[in-house]
Amino acid sequence: MAPRNSHKPRPLSRPEVEISSKDSDTPPEFSPKAIASSGTKWGQLTWKERDIPESLKPEALRCAAAWIRDDLDPLVAREGPKALGQDEIISIHTLLILMQQHQIPLHTLRFSRIHLAIDELRGKATRWPKMLVMEADCVVEYLVSTYGPLKHIRTPLYEKGGRLSGVCLPGDITKQALINRFRQQNPELVDNTRAYVHGNAKFTAGQWWLNTIFAFRDGIIDNKCNNGGICYDEKSCYAIVLTGKNEVESMSPETFTYRCGPEEPGRHRLVARTFRARYPIRVLRSHNLASINAPRAGVRYEGLYKVVGWALRPYNTSENDKLQALYDVKFERDDPFPVDRLMRIPLAEDVDDYKAFKLSLRERLAEEDSRQSSELLDDVRRKCVIDVELPKVQDAPVVFRPRLERPTQDTRNSSQLLDDVRRKDVIDVEIPKDDRAHEVSPTRPQRPTLTSSKFMASHSPKNSDVAEDR
Structure with a gap:
Protein backbone atom coordinates (compact mmCIF):
# COMPACT_ATOMS: atom_id res chain seq x y z
CA MET A 1 0.00 0.00 0.00
CA ALA A 2 1.37 3.42 -0.90
CA PRO A 3 2.36 5.77 1.90
CA ARG A 4 -0.03 8.47 2.92
CA ASN A 5 1.88 11.44 1.49
CA SER A 6 2.74 9.75 -1.83
CA HIS A 7 -0.69 10.50 -3.35
CA LYS A 8 -0.28 13.63 -5.47
CA PRO A 9 -2.97 16.00 -6.76
CA ARG A 10 -4.31 15.28 -10.20
CA PRO A 11 -2.65 17.41 -12.92
CA LEU A 12 -4.70 20.04 -14.67
CA SER A 13 -4.72 19.47 -18.43
CA ARG A 14 -6.93 22.40 -19.39
CA PRO A 15 -4.88 25.50 -20.36
CA GLU A 16 -5.58 28.99 -19.09
CA VAL A 17 -7.83 30.96 -21.43
CA GLU A 18 -9.18 34.47 -21.46
CA ILE A 19 -12.84 34.80 -20.57
CA SER A 20 -14.74 38.02 -20.95
CA SER A 21 -16.30 39.59 -17.88
CA LYS A 22 -19.57 40.00 -19.82
CA ASP A 23 -20.38 36.29 -19.84
CA SER A 24 -23.90 35.61 -18.73
CA ASP A 25 -22.88 32.40 -16.95
CA THR A 26 -20.60 34.20 -14.47
CA PRO A 27 -21.78 33.58 -10.90
CA PRO A 28 -22.59 36.73 -8.89
CA GLU A 29 -19.99 35.81 -6.28
CA PHE A 30 -17.25 35.99 -8.90
CA SER A 31 -18.46 38.97 -10.90
CA PRO A 32 -15.98 41.79 -11.62
CA LYS A 33 -17.57 43.93 -8.91
CA ALA A 34 -17.33 41.21 -6.27
CA ILE A 35 -13.73 40.36 -7.21
CA ALA A 36 -12.74 44.03 -7.14
CA SER A 37 -14.10 44.34 -3.61
CA SER A 38 -11.90 41.42 -2.54
CA GLY A 39 -8.71 43.09 -3.83
CA THR A 40 -8.18 40.82 -6.89
CA LYS A 41 -8.24 42.05 -10.48
CA TRP A 42 -10.61 40.30 -12.87
CA GLY A 43 -7.96 40.01 -15.59
CA GLN A 44 -5.68 38.08 -13.22
CA LEU A 45 -8.19 35.29 -12.61
CA THR A 46 -7.72 31.98 -14.38
CA TRP A 47 -10.31 29.59 -15.74
CA LYS A 48 -10.13 27.67 -12.44
CA GLU A 49 -11.61 30.64 -10.58
CA ARG A 50 -14.21 31.55 -13.19
CA ASP A 51 -15.63 28.14 -14.10
CA ILE A 52 -16.49 27.30 -10.49
CA PRO A 53 -19.12 24.52 -10.29
CA GLU A 54 -22.21 24.86 -8.16
CA SER A 55 -20.83 22.59 -5.45
CA LEU A 56 -17.92 25.00 -4.88
CA LYS A 57 -20.01 28.14 -4.43
CA PRO A 58 -19.54 29.88 -1.06
CA GLU A 59 -22.94 28.89 0.34
CA ALA A 60 -22.58 25.29 -0.86
CA LEU A 61 -19.12 25.00 0.67
CA ARG A 62 -20.38 26.45 3.94
CA CYS A 63 -23.18 23.89 4.11
CA ALA A 64 -20.73 21.09 3.26
CA ALA A 65 -18.32 22.23 5.99
CA ALA A 66 -21.12 22.34 8.57
CA TRP A 67 -22.34 18.90 7.46
CA ILE A 68 -18.87 17.39 7.85
CA ARG A 69 -18.00 19.03 11.17
CA ASP A 70 -21.35 18.94 12.97
CA ASP A 71 -22.93 15.71 11.70
CA LEU A 72 -20.48 13.29 10.13
CA ASP A 73 -17.33 13.85 12.17
CA PRO A 74 -19.00 13.15 15.57
CA LEU A 75 -20.69 10.10 14.03
CA VAL A 76 -17.41 8.70 12.68
CA ALA A 77 -15.59 9.43 15.93
CA ARG A 78 -18.29 7.61 17.89
CA GLU A 79 -19.10 4.62 15.65
CA GLY A 80 -16.23 4.37 13.17
CA PRO A 81 -16.06 4.53 9.35
CA LYS A 82 -18.73 1.87 8.88
CA ALA A 83 -21.33 4.35 10.05
CA LEU A 84 -20.98 6.28 6.77
CA GLY A 85 -23.20 5.40 3.85
CA GLN A 86 -22.05 5.04 0.25
CA ASP A 87 -23.80 8.23 -0.82
CA GLU A 88 -22.02 10.21 1.89
CA ILE A 89 -18.60 8.79 0.97
CA ILE A 90 -19.15 9.51 -2.75
CA SER A 91 -20.32 13.07 -2.04
CA ILE A 92 -17.28 13.89 0.08
CA HIS A 93 -14.89 12.21 -2.37
CA THR A 94 -16.34 14.21 -5.28
CA LEU A 95 -15.98 17.44 -3.29
CA LEU A 96 -12.32 16.72 -2.51
CA ILE A 97 -11.56 15.96 -6.17
CA LEU A 98 -13.20 19.20 -7.32
CA MET A 99 -11.23 21.22 -4.77
CA GLN A 100 -8.00 19.83 -6.27
CA GLN A 101 -9.06 20.82 -9.79
CA HIS A 102 -10.24 24.37 -9.05
CA GLN A 103 -8.63 27.27 -7.25
CA ILE A 104 -10.98 28.54 -4.57
CA PRO A 105 -10.58 32.24 -3.69
CA LEU A 106 -9.31 33.13 -0.26
CA HIS A 107 -12.43 35.03 0.77
CA THR A 108 -14.52 31.96 -0.10
CA LEU A 109 -12.36 29.80 2.16
CA ARG A 110 -12.70 32.26 5.03
CA PHE A 111 -16.45 32.52 4.61
CA SER A 112 -17.18 28.79 4.20
CA ARG A 113 -14.52 27.39 6.65
CA ILE A 114 -14.22 24.36 4.35
CA HIS A 115 -10.46 24.27 4.96
CA LEU A 116 -11.11 23.71 8.67
CA ALA A 117 -13.49 20.84 7.92
CA ILE A 118 -10.94 19.12 5.66
CA ASP A 119 -8.17 19.66 8.20
CA GLU A 120 -10.30 17.99 10.89
CA LEU A 121 -11.08 15.12 8.51
CA ARG A 122 -7.39 14.32 8.15
CA GLY A 123 -6.48 15.05 11.77
CA LYS A 124 -4.61 12.85 14.19
CA ALA A 125 -6.30 9.64 15.35
CA THR A 126 -8.92 10.07 12.65
CA ARG A 127 -11.38 7.24 11.96
CA TRP A 128 -12.41 8.40 8.51
CA PRO A 129 -11.88 6.04 5.53
CA LYS A 130 -8.29 6.07 4.32
CA MET A 131 -9.28 6.94 0.76
CA LEU A 132 -10.92 10.17 1.94
CA VAL A 133 -7.97 10.95 4.22
CA MET A 134 -5.51 10.66 1.31
CA GLU A 135 -7.63 12.98 -0.85
CA ALA A 136 -7.90 15.43 2.05
CA ASP A 137 -4.08 15.42 2.35
CA CYS A 138 -3.84 16.38 -1.30
CA VAL A 139 -6.34 19.23 -0.86
CA VAL A 140 -4.48 20.59 2.17
CA GLU A 141 -1.16 20.36 0.31
CA TYR A 142 -2.68 22.28 -2.60
CA LEU A 143 -4.14 24.99 -0.33
CA VAL A 144 -0.89 25.40 1.62
CA SER A 145 1.10 25.80 -1.59
CA THR A 146 -1.36 28.47 -2.73
CA TYR A 147 -2.20 30.46 0.42
CA GLY A 148 0.33 29.34 3.02
CA PRO A 149 -0.36 27.56 6.34
CA LEU A 150 -4.03 27.05 7.09
CA LYS A 151 -3.69 28.52 10.59
CA HIS A 152 -2.97 31.90 8.99
CA ILE A 153 -6.38 31.92 7.27
CA ARG A 154 -8.30 33.72 9.98
CA THR A 155 -12.03 33.54 10.57
CA PRO A 156 -13.92 36.70 9.52
CA LEU A 157 -15.34 38.34 12.62
CA TYR A 158 -15.52 42.12 12.25
CA GLU A 159 -15.45 42.11 8.45
CA LYS A 160 -18.52 42.07 6.24
CA GLY A 161 -20.25 38.73 6.71
CA GLY A 162 -18.73 38.16 10.16
CA ARG A 163 -20.68 37.70 13.35
CA LEU A 164 -19.70 41.09 14.80
CA SER A 165 -19.93 43.08 11.57
CA GLY A 166 -21.79 46.30 12.42
CA VAL A 167 -22.06 45.31 16.09
CA CYS A 168 -18.76 46.56 17.51
CA LEU A 169 -15.17 47.33 16.57
CA PRO A 170 -11.96 45.46 17.42
CA GLY A 171 -10.96 48.25 19.82
CA ASP A 172 -14.02 47.70 22.05
CA ILE A 173 -12.40 45.33 24.54
CA THR A 174 -14.10 46.34 27.79
CA LYS A 175 -17.66 46.00 29.00
CA GLN A 176 -18.16 49.75 29.28
CA ALA A 177 -16.73 50.33 25.80
CA LEU A 178 -19.19 47.83 24.32
CA ILE A 179 -22.13 49.39 26.16
CA ASN A 180 -21.11 52.85 24.93
CA ARG A 181 -20.89 51.47 21.40
CA PHE A 182 -24.40 50.00 21.67
CA ARG A 183 -25.73 53.29 23.03
CA GLN A 184 -24.26 55.18 20.06
CA GLN A 185 -25.89 52.77 17.62
CA ASN A 186 -29.32 52.86 19.26
CA PRO A 187 -30.25 53.90 22.82
CA GLU A 188 -32.87 51.14 22.92
CA LEU A 189 -30.10 48.51 22.81
CA VAL A 190 -29.15 49.35 26.41
CA LEU A 347 -21.86 24.43 16.47
CA ALA A 348 -18.43 24.35 14.87
CA GLU A 349 -18.87 27.80 13.33
CA ASP A 350 -19.84 29.24 16.71
CA VAL A 351 -16.70 27.83 18.29
CA ASP A 352 -14.62 29.30 15.45
CA ASP A 353 -16.11 32.74 16.10
CA TYR A 354 -15.51 32.38 19.83
CA LYS A 355 -11.84 31.49 19.29
CA ALA A 356 -11.40 34.38 16.86
CA PHE A 357 -13.04 36.75 19.36
CA LYS A 358 -10.78 35.62 22.20
CA LEU A 359 -7.71 35.87 19.98
CA SER A 360 -8.66 39.40 18.98
CA LEU A 361 -9.13 40.36 22.63
CA ARG A 362 -5.72 38.95 23.58
CA GLU A 363 -4.04 40.84 20.75
CA ARG A 364 -5.75 44.10 21.68
CA LEU A 365 -4.89 43.67 25.35
CA ALA A 366 -1.26 42.94 24.46
CA GLU A 367 -1.13 46.09 22.33
CA GLU A 368 -2.70 48.12 25.13
CA ASP A 369 -0.25 46.76 27.71
CA SER A 370 2.68 47.48 25.39
CA ARG A 371 1.48 51.03 24.84
CA GLN A 372 0.97 51.67 28.55
CA SER A 373 4.35 50.20 29.45
CA SER A 374 6.09 52.37 26.83
CA GLU A 375 4.31 55.47 28.15
CA LEU A 376 5.26 54.57 31.72
CA LEU A 377 8.87 54.04 30.69
CA ASP A 378 8.92 57.43 28.97
CA ASP A 379 7.57 59.07 32.13
CA VAL A 380 10.23 57.40 34.26
CA ARG A 381 12.96 58.48 31.89
CA ARG A 382 11.61 62.01 31.84
CA LYS A 383 11.69 62.19 35.63
CA CYS A 384 15.21 60.75 35.85
CA VAL A 385 16.77 63.30 33.48
CA ILE A 386 19.01 65.78 35.40
CA ASP A 387 19.17 69.21 33.76
CA VAL A 388 22.71 70.56 34.21
CA GLU A 389 23.41 74.15 33.14
CA LEU A 390 26.77 74.21 31.37
CA PRO A 391 29.00 77.30 31.92
CA LYS A 392 29.01 79.81 29.10
CA VAL A 393 32.15 81.08 27.37
CA GLN A 394 31.97 84.55 28.93
CA ASP A 395 31.91 83.01 32.40
CA ALA A 396 35.29 81.33 31.88
CA PRO A 397 38.44 82.69 33.61
CA VAL A 398 40.06 85.74 32.04
CA VAL A 399 43.28 83.86 31.37
CA PHE A 400 41.57 81.47 28.99
CA ARG A 401 39.08 83.85 27.42
CA PRO A 402 41.26 85.28 24.63
CA ARG A 403 42.42 81.85 23.61
CA LEU A 404 38.89 80.43 23.55
CA GLU A 405 37.31 83.36 21.79
CA ARG A 406 39.98 84.61 19.36
CA PRO A 407 42.65 82.05 18.52
CA THR A 408 45.63 83.66 16.73
CA GLN A 409 48.28 82.34 14.44
CA ASP A 410 50.95 82.76 17.13
CA THR A 411 49.20 80.27 19.35
CA ARG A 412 51.58 77.54 20.33
CA ASN A 413 50.83 73.89 19.95
CA SER A 414 48.74 72.02 22.46
CA SER A 415 51.70 70.54 24.35
CA GLN A 416 53.28 73.94 25.00
CA LEU A 417 49.98 75.41 26.06
CA LEU A 418 49.48 72.51 28.46
CA ASP A 419 52.94 73.10 29.94
CA ASP A 420 52.13 76.75 30.52
CA VAL A 421 48.92 75.86 32.28
CA ARG A 422 50.67 73.34 34.50
CA ARG A 423 53.43 75.83 35.25
CA LYS A 424 50.93 78.45 36.38
CA ASP A 425 49.18 75.97 38.59
CA VAL A 426 52.36 75.11 40.52
CA ILE A 427 52.44 76.61 44.00
CA ASP A 428 55.96 77.71 44.98
CA VAL A 429 56.45 77.02 48.64
CA GLU A 430 59.67 78.18 50.34
CA ILE A 431 61.27 75.26 52.13
CA PRO A 432 62.67 76.25 55.57
CA LYS A 433 66.40 75.79 55.96
CA ASP A 434 67.93 73.59 58.61
CA ASP A 435 69.96 75.83 60.95
CA ARG A 436 71.59 72.88 62.64
CA ALA A 437 73.52 72.07 59.52
CA HIS A 438 75.65 75.26 60.00
CA GLU A 439 76.38 74.82 63.71
CA VAL A 440 80.02 74.05 64.65
CA SER A 441 80.54 70.70 66.32
CA PRO A 442 82.65 70.92 69.53
CA THR A 443 84.29 67.51 68.99
CA ARG A 444 84.67 67.41 65.25
CA PRO A 445 86.78 69.94 63.45
CA GLN A 446 85.22 71.80 60.65
CA ARG A 447 86.39 70.91 57.15
CA PRO A 448 87.36 73.78 55.02
CA THR A 449 85.07 74.51 52.17
CA LEU A 450 86.77 74.36 48.83
CA THR A 451 85.91 76.85 46.20
CA SER A 452 84.98 75.84 42.76
CA SER A 453 88.27 77.04 41.27
CA LYS A 454 90.40 75.06 43.71
CA PHE A 455 88.16 72.03 43.30
CA MET A 456 88.56 72.15 39.57
CA ALA A 457 92.30 72.74 39.81
CA SER A 458 92.88 69.84 42.16
CA HIS A 459 91.01 67.48 39.90
CA SER A 460 92.44 68.61 36.65
CA PRO A 461 94.79 66.16 34.81
CA LYS A 462 97.69 68.58 34.85
CA ASN A 463 97.81 68.93 38.60
CA SER A 464 97.13 65.30 39.42
CA ASP A 465 100.77 64.68 40.50
CA VAL A 466 100.81 67.70 42.73
CA ALA A 467 97.70 66.52 44.41
CA GLU A 468 99.24 63.11 45.08
CA ASP A 469 102.43 64.64 46.64
CA ARG A 470 100.40 66.71 48.95
Missing part, protein backbone atom coordinates in the same frame (compact mmCIF):
# COMPACT_ATOMS: atom_id res chain seq x y z
CA ASP A 191 -32.70 49.56 27.77
CA ASN A 192 -33.17 47.08 30.62
CA THR A 193 -36.96 47.10 30.38
CA ARG A 194 -36.84 45.04 27.18
CA ALA A 195 -35.91 41.98 29.27
CA TYR A 196 -38.77 42.45 31.75
CA VAL A 197 -41.16 40.28 29.75
CA HIS A 198 -42.44 36.82 30.64
CA GLY A 199 -42.01 33.90 28.28
CA ASN A 200 -39.54 33.47 25.43
CA ALA A 201 -39.72 37.16 24.48
CA LYS A 202 -39.28 36.35 20.75
CA PHE A 203 -36.25 34.16 21.43
CA THR A 204 -35.83 30.48 20.55
CA ALA A 205 -34.12 27.83 22.63
CA GLY A 206 -30.66 27.11 21.27
CA GLN A 207 -29.72 30.70 20.46
CA TRP A 208 -26.09 31.40 21.22
CA TRP A 209 -23.94 34.47 22.01
CA LEU A 210 -20.22 35.09 22.46
CA ASN A 211 -20.81 36.37 26.01
CA THR A 212 -23.51 37.91 28.17
CA ILE A 213 -22.83 41.45 26.89
CA PHE A 214 -24.12 40.54 23.45
CA ALA A 215 -27.06 38.68 25.00
CA PHE A 216 -27.90 41.91 26.85
CA ARG A 217 -27.68 43.79 23.54
CA ASP A 218 -30.35 41.52 22.06
CA GLY A 219 -32.58 42.08 25.10
CA ILE A 220 -32.93 38.61 26.60
CA ILE A 221 -31.41 39.76 29.94
CA ASP A 222 -30.73 43.08 31.63
CA ASN A 223 -27.42 44.71 32.44
CA LYS A 224 -27.51 43.63 36.10
CA CYS A 225 -26.91 39.94 35.39
CA ASN A 226 -24.06 40.25 32.90
CA ASN A 227 -21.84 38.38 35.35
CA GLY A 228 -24.54 35.85 36.19
CA GLY A 229 -27.52 36.01 38.47
CA ILE A 230 -31.20 36.83 38.32
CA CYS A 231 -32.92 39.22 35.91
CA TYR A 232 -35.78 40.78 37.89
CA ASP A 233 -37.63 43.97 38.76
CA GLU A 234 -39.91 44.97 41.60
CA LYS A 235 -42.72 42.82 40.22
CA SER A 236 -41.29 39.46 39.18
CA CYS A 237 -38.33 37.40 37.95
CA TYR A 238 -37.82 36.89 34.22
CA ALA A 239 -34.50 35.14 33.53
CA ILE A 240 -31.43 33.69 35.22
CA VAL A 241 -27.84 33.22 33.98
CA LEU A 242 -26.08 30.13 35.37
CA THR A 243 -22.36 30.62 36.03
CA GLY A 244 -19.79 29.15 38.39
CA LYS A 245 -21.32 26.82 40.97
CA ASN A 246 -24.93 28.02 40.72
CA GLU A 247 -26.19 24.71 39.33
CA VAL A 248 -26.35 21.78 41.77
CA GLU A 249 -28.01 18.37 41.65
CA SER A 250 -28.43 18.34 37.88
CA MET A 251 -29.24 14.77 36.86
CA SER A 252 -30.30 15.79 33.32
CA PRO A 253 -30.58 18.97 31.23
CA GLU A 254 -34.33 19.03 31.88
CA THR A 255 -34.09 19.45 35.67
CA PHE A 256 -31.62 21.25 37.90
CA THR A 257 -31.36 23.03 41.23
CA TYR A 258 -30.30 26.67 41.31
CA ARG A 259 -28.50 27.77 44.49
CA CYS A 260 -28.86 31.44 45.43
CA GLY A 261 -26.31 33.09 47.68
CA PRO A 262 -27.33 34.67 50.99
CA GLU A 263 -26.92 38.17 49.55
CA GLU A 264 -27.94 37.57 45.93
CA PRO A 265 -30.47 40.16 44.80
CA GLY A 266 -33.73 38.91 43.35
CA ARG A 267 -33.78 35.62 45.26
CA HIS A 268 -37.05 36.51 46.95
CA ARG A 269 -38.73 36.99 43.56
CA LEU A 270 -38.10 33.32 42.72
CA VAL A 271 -39.90 32.01 45.80
CA ALA A 272 -42.58 34.68 46.15
CA ARG A 273 -46.12 33.44 46.78
CA THR A 274 -47.68 35.44 43.97
CA PHE A 275 -49.15 34.50 40.61
CA ARG A 276 -46.30 36.30 38.82
CA ALA A 277 -43.79 33.94 40.44
CA ARG A 278 -45.46 31.00 38.68
CA TYR A 279 -44.57 32.20 35.18
CA PRO A 280 -41.84 30.23 33.35
CA ILE A 281 -38.37 31.75 33.49
CA ARG A 282 -35.77 32.01 30.74
CA VAL A 283 -32.58 30.09 31.61
CA LEU A 284 -29.15 30.74 30.08
CA ARG A 285 -26.04 28.65 30.69
CA SER A 286 -22.53 30.07 30.41
CA HIS A 287 -19.42 28.14 29.41
CA ASN A 288 -17.81 28.78 32.82
CA LEU A 289 -20.62 26.92 34.58
CA ALA A 290 -19.34 23.96 36.61
CA SER A 291 -21.78 21.51 35.05
CA ILE A 292 -21.77 18.79 32.43
CA ASN A 293 -24.64 20.60 30.72
CA ALA A 294 -22.64 23.80 30.14
CA PRO A 295 -21.85 24.79 26.53
CA ARG A 296 -18.34 24.47 25.14
CA ALA A 297 -18.06 28.21 24.59
CA GLY A 298 -20.11 31.36 24.99
CA VAL A 299 -23.65 31.60 26.38
CA ARG A 300 -26.57 29.39 25.31
CA TYR A 301 -30.28 29.96 25.79
CA GLU A 302 -31.75 26.77 27.28
CA GLY A 303 -35.42 27.66 26.97
CA LEU A 304 -38.22 28.09 29.53
CA TYR A 305 -38.14 26.51 32.98
CA LYS A 306 -40.63 26.69 35.81
CA VAL A 307 -40.08 26.62 39.57
CA VAL A 308 -41.37 23.40 41.15
CA GLY A 309 -39.97 23.75 44.66
CA TRP A 310 -37.40 25.37 46.89
CA ALA A 311 -35.65 24.78 50.20
CA LEU A 312 -33.58 26.70 52.76
CA ARG A 313 -30.13 25.52 53.81
CA PRO A 314 -28.08 26.99 56.67
CA TYR A 315 -24.97 28.89 55.71
CA ASN A 316 -22.40 29.96 58.32
CA THR A 317 -20.39 33.00 57.21
CA SER A 318 -16.81 33.31 58.38
CA GLU A 319 -16.87 37.10 58.77
CA ASN A 320 -19.40 37.68 61.54
CA ASP A 321 -20.40 34.07 62.35
CA LYS A 322 -24.04 34.87 61.69
CA LEU A 323 -26.26 32.05 60.53
CA GLN A 324 -27.75 32.82 57.11
CA ALA A 325 -29.80 30.80 54.64
CA LEU A 326 -29.11 29.56 51.12
CA TYR A 327 -32.01 29.20 48.71
CA ASP A 328 -32.05 25.98 46.65
CA VAL A 329 -34.66 26.48 43.92
CA LYS A 330 -35.61 23.47 41.80
CA PHE A 331 -36.46 23.99 38.11
CA GLU A 332 -38.06 21.77 35.49
CA ARG A 333 -37.96 22.31 31.76
CA ASP A 334 -41.11 23.65 30.10
CA ASP A 335 -40.02 24.16 26.48
CA PRO A 336 -40.85 22.14 23.32
CA PHE A 337 -37.36 22.50 21.81
CA PRO A 338 -35.63 19.06 21.70
CA VAL A 339 -32.92 18.62 24.32
CA ASP A 340 -30.68 16.51 22.07
CA ARG A 341 -30.50 19.32 19.52
CA LEU A 342 -29.88 21.79 22.31
CA MET A 343 -26.84 19.89 23.59
CA ARG A 344 -25.16 20.13 20.17
CA ILE A 345 -24.99 23.90 20.41
CA PRO A 346 -22.62 25.70 19.95
